[in-house]
Amino acid sequence: MKNFVRTLLIIAIPLIQVSCTYSQNIKTAKSETQEVHRNPLKVSLGDPYVLSDSKSKKYYMYGTGGVKDGFGVYSSDNLVDWKNEGQVYFGNTKSSWGIDAFWAPEVYQWKDKYYMFYSAQWRENPTSELENFKIGVAVSDSPKGPFVDMSDKPLFDPGYPVIDANVYFDPSGKLYLYYSRCCYKHPVKSKIADWALKNRKFDQIEESWIYGVELKPDFSGIIGEPVMLLRPPVSMKDKQAEWESRSVTSGEVNRRWTEGSFTFKHQNTYYMMYSANHFAGENYAVGYAMSKSPLGPFVKAENNPILQKNTASGGEVTGTGHNSVVFTNNGKNMYCVYHGRTKASGKERVVFIDKMEIKPDGRLVVHGPTTDEQARP
Known part of the structure; x- marks a missing residue:
C-alpha cells in the first residue's frame, strides 16, 4: 500500500x-495582453485627435485621411484597441462649402452636442488660389456622426488661408480658437531667409504663424481680431532656430511651419504645443510655449523640441507631429497622441500614443517616440 x-x-x-x-x-x-502595448497603433491617420466622451465612456479618434472627401472615426475603450466606425462627415457635396483637402478634424462635446472643427479648400475661389483653405464647423448628436455643417460658408475669412483649428474652453467661460496661417504667399524676412539666399538654397522663405481669437459661444463666428501668438525664430541665435528651421537648412523646402497647435491649462499656466518643419518630411517635430493668458504672450520652452525623430539614436520613427493630448484618471495622467512614420509604414502616417508629464519646475516632457513594449494607458 x-x-x-x-x-x-x-x-x-x-x-x-x-x-x-x-x-x-x-x-x-x-x-x-491586458497591460502592455506597442506603438504604432493599428490606425493610419494624420493629425490624430482623441475625444473622451462622457456619455458612452469611450474614446473617439478623428484625423486626416482614411476616407474620401471627409472624415472617419475610430472608437476605443482603452486607447489601444481601436475599431473603425466608418465615415462620419461627407464633404464636397452640393451643400458643403469645402471641396477637397479635408484636414485636421477636432471634435468637442458641448451642451449635449458634438462639434467638429476642420479645414478644407473653400469652393469660393474667384482668384484661383492654389491654397484656399478655411475652417468650418459641423455638428452631430453623436460622436459617430453624421456631422452636418452649421453653415454653407467657413467660420470666418481672415483674408489668407488657414488650417488646424483647435478650441480651448477656458474656466472663465470664454472660448478661444487657435489656428495656423498657411505659408502660402507669406514670405518673411529673417536671418534664416538671408542665410538661405546667401547659400543659394532658396530665394525666399514662406512661413506659417499661429493665431488666437475669442470664439462666439454658439460657434457661429469669432469675436474681435485674431492675435499672432507663435512664429518661427527671426534670428539664427535664437535657441529655437536650429530645430524649427531644419526643413530649410536641409534644402528640403523653402518654408518654415508653426502649426498643429493644442492648448491646455495646468495650474495657472497655459501650455500651447505646436509642430514645426515640413509635415511630409522626417524633420516634423513638436515643441511648446507657455503663457499666463490664453491670448499670450507665449514664450517658447527651453527644452524644445520635446518630440522628434529618433533615428539618430538607433530608432526608426520620423515625422513626429501634429499632436493632441488626452487626459485619463480624472486628469492625473496625460498622453500625447500624434502621427509619425516607420520603416514599415513608409510614407503613410500612423498613430502613436506616449505618456507625457509636467515636471515640478513646469517643464513639459513627452516620453517618446516609442516602439517598444510599454504599459497600457
Whole structure:
C-alpha cells in the first residue's frame, strides 16, 4: 500500500507542477495582453485627435485621411484597441462649402452636442488660389456622426488661408480658437531667409504663424481680431532656430511651419504645443510655449523640441507631429497622441500614443517616440 501511494505521488507531483506552470503561463499571457502595448497603433491617420466622451465612456479618434472627401472615426475603450466606425462627415457635396483637402478634424462635446472643427479648400475661389483653405464647423448628436455643417460658408475669412483649428474652453467661460496661417504667399524676412539666399538654397522663405481669437459661444463666428501668438525664430541665435528651421537648412523646402497647435491649462499656466518643419518630411517635430493668458504672450520652452525623430539614436520613427493630448484618471495622467512614420509604414502616417508629464519646475516632457513594449494607458 505504501509503495502504491508513493507511486501515485511520483506521478502526481510532476503533473501538478506542469498544471501550475501552464496556469501561470496563461495568467502571464493574459496579463501581458491586458497591460502592455506597442506603438504604432493599428490606425493610419494624420493629425490624430482623441475625444473622451462622457456619455458612452469611450474614446473617439478623428484625423486626416482614411476616407474620401471627409472624415472617419475610430472608437476605443482603452486607447489601444481601436475599431473603425466608418465615415462620419461627407464633404464636397452640393451643400458643403469645402471641396477637397479635408484636414485636421477636432471634435468637442458641448451642451449635449458634438462639434467638429476642420479645414478644407473653400469652393469660393474667384482668384484661383492654389491654397484656399478655411475652417468650418459641423455638428452631430453623436460622436459617430453624421456631422452636418452649421453653415454653407467657413467660420470666418481672415483674408489668407488657414488650417488646424483647435478650441480651448477656458474656466472663465470664454472660448478661444487657435489656428495656423498657411505659408502660402507669406514670405518673411529673417536671418534664416538671408542665410538661405546667401547659400543659394532658396530665394525666399514662406512661413506659417499661429493665431488666437475669442470664439462666439454658439460657434457661429469669432469675436474681435485674431492675435499672432507663435512664429518661427527671426534670428539664427535664437535657441529655437536650429530645430524649427531644419526643413530649410536641409534644402528640403523653402518654408518654415508653426502649426498643429493644442492648448491646455495646468495650474495657472497655459501650455500651447505646436509642430514645426515640413509635415511630409522626417524633420516634423513638436515643441511648446507657455503663457499666463490664453491670448499670450507665449514664450517658447527651453527644452524644445520635446518630440522628434529618433533615428539618430538607433530608432526608426520620423515625422513626429501634429499632436493632441488626452487626459485619463480624472486628469492625473496625460498622453500625447500624434502621427509619425516607420520603416514599415513608409510614407503613410500612423498613430502613436506616449505618456507625457509636467515636471515640478513646469517643464513639459513627452516620453517618446516609442516602439517598444510599454504599459497600457
